Amino acid sequence: xxxxxxxxxxxxxxxxxxxxxxxxxxxxxxxxxxxxxxxxxxxxxxxxxxxxxxxxxxxxxxxxxxxxxxxxxxxxxxxxxxxxxxxxxxxxxxxxxxxxxxxxxxxxxxxxxxxxxxxxxxxxxxxxxxxxxxxxxxxxxxxxxxxxxxxxxxxxxxxxxxxxxxxxxxxxxxxxxxxxxxxxxxxxxxxxxxxx
Amino acid sequence: xxxxxxxxxxxxxxxxxxxxxxxxxxxxxxxxxxxxxxxxxxxxxxxxxxxxxxxxxxxxxxxxxxxxxxxxxxxxxxxxxxxxxxxxxxxxxxxxxxxxxxxxxxxxxxxxxxxxxxxxxxxxxxxxxxxxxxxxxxxxxxxxxxxxxxxxxxxxxxxxxxxxxxxxxxxxxxxxxxxxxxxxxxxxxxxxxxxx
DNA sequence: TATAAAAACGATCATACGTTCGTATTTAAG
DNA sequence: CTTAAATACGAACGTATGATCGTTTTTATA
Numbered sequence: 001x002x003x004x005x006x007x008x009x010x011x012x013x014x015x016x017x018x019x020x021x022x023x024x025x026x027x028x029x030x031x032x033x034x035x036x037x038x039x040x041x042x043x044x045x046x047x048x049x050x051x052x053x054x055x056x057x058x059x060x061x062x063x064x065x066x067x068x069x070x071x072x073x074x075x076x077x078x079x080x081x082x083x084x085x086x087x088x089x090x091x092x093x094x095x096x097x098x099x100x101x102x103x104x105x106x107x108x109x110x111x112x113x114x115x116x117x118x119x120x121x122x123x124x125x126x127x128x129x130x131x132x133x134x135x136x137x138x139x140x141x142x143x144x145x146x147x148x149x150x151x152x153x154x155x156x157x158x159x160x161x162x163x164x165x166x167x168x169x170x171x172x173x174x175x176x177x178x179x180x181x182x183x184x185x186x187x188x189x190x191x192x193x194x195x196x
Numbered sequence: 197x198x199x200x201x202x203x204x205x206x207x208x209x210x211x212x213x214x215x216x217x218x219x220x221x222x223x224x225x226x227x228x229x230x231x232x233x234x235x236x237x238x239x240x241x242x243x244x245x246x247x248x249x250x251x252x253x254x255x256x257x258x259x260x261x262x263x264x265x266x267x268x269x270x271x272x273x274x275x276x277x278x279x280x281x282x283x284x285x286x287x288x289x290x291x292x293x294x295x296x297x298x299x300x301x302x303x304x305x306x307x308x309x310x311x312x313x314x315x316x317x318x319x320x321x322x323x324x325x326x327x328x329x330x331x332x333x334x335x336x337x338x339x340x341x342x343x344x345x346x347x348x349x350x351x352x353x354x355x356x357x358x359x360x361x362x363x364x365x366x367x368x369x370x371x372x373x374x375x376x377x378x379x380x381x382x383x384x385x386x387x388x389x390x391x392x
Numbered sequence: 393t394a395t396a397a398a399a400a401c402g403a404t405c406a407t408a409c410g411t412t413c414g415t416a417t418t419t420a421a422g
Numbered sequence: 423c424t425t426a427a428a429t430a431c432g433a434a435c436g437t438a439t440g441a442t443c444g445t446t447t448t449t450a451t452a
Contacts, residue, residue, distance in 0.1 A: 034411085
């Protein structure tokens with residue numbers, strides 16, 4: 001893929017991000033070389049710096065972008081739903097669907113927190129906490145309404161998230177189970193563990 | 197840490213493994229330099245090769261060692277327990293305890309499969325499958341005995357493993373919750389999702 | 393205490409690293 | 423059509439990479 005001077009910066013940045021997701025996922029952030037990244041995008045190494053500040057900034061950009069989109073999406077998804085049970089069902093379906101389609105981002109978002117500078121890491125951890133709180137609040141609301149019976153809301157939040165996220169990384173879209181069935185099974189598993 | 201020629205190879209190899217776990221966990225396998233590893237152990241880079249074949253062999257050794265010990269331990273743990281419910285409880289307690297104490301190994305064992313050569317990766321994946329089968333068989337036995345009611349045994353196996361393993365990576369031993377409580381909560385969560 | 397084996401040293405190989413910079417080219421706005 | 427801004431080039435910086443090898447030092451055995 002060759003590229004000419006002056007060509008659209010928007011497109012080039014998008015290509016850099018896409019190749020970055022691939023390469024970080026494949027080699028880890030520290031081991032991803034900007035030379036390989038540039039080659040995949042069709043640039044000379046130095047030209048990357050017309051689009052990114054530093055390698056570190058690229059990593060932050062990739063993870064931050066993921067988290068912000070995730071948060072905006074869940075809020076959109078839950079908007080207008082009041083009943084805790086329905087909200088929980090919506091959360092499960094959304095989380096599974098969203099994460100299945102973004103395995104690279106999910107992997108990087110958890111495995112490469114180590115490579116973020118402290119200030120950047122704090123920002124990401126705060127966003128993650130905000131997302132976790134969406135589920136926490138649903139469980140809490142259901143518990144208050146005597147709809148759910150939960151021993152420890154915080155631990156249950158983490159347990160449900162671990163289950164849903166973990167499964168996404170294994171799930172093979174071309175395998176035995178279709179997406180709807182996957183959602184159904186998990187909805188039932190979670191509800192059994194949570195319903196009164 | 198300084199080291200003298202002729203000193204015990206067993207100790208040196210153990211130190212290499214320990215430092216290797218740390219550095220792979222911290223930087224990722226590809227980005228872990230043998231120079232840094234050697235420095236941490238107190239060796240010149242070339243001296244590592246008195247103990248390891250290649251960098252790749254070290255990675256395989258680290259992961260393989262973990263998986264073999266894991267398998268031997270679960271078999272020992274389950275030995276003599278016949279009742280599926282008791283076996284499930286034993287599995288949960290064991291898995292949580294074992295994984296909490298080996299966060300580095302667990303992390304590396306999942307995130308660095310990508311860095312294993314195909315032949316090595318196949319061996320590890322086979323061992324992992326064997327471990328997963330231990331839980332699968334417990335669930336199956338419980339289902340046959342009409343003790344458990346499980347919609348999809350394979351998916352439930354993965355879901356339970358994802359939940360238990362995921363939580364281990366977050367769990368802070370110095371935090372609000374002690375280990376016994378963590379096990380109790382998770383045992384209840386799993387049983388609710390599985391019991392008839 | 394003589395000696396073989398084990399382990400460490402330290403130099404070396406060609407190659408790759410992230411980033412900077414001066415220059416050239418292309419695009420888009422006026 | 424002119425021109426400023428955006429983008430790309432390509433060389434260069436000092437440093438680090440995994441692995442090899444001949445040599446030296448230390449250990450343990452007999």
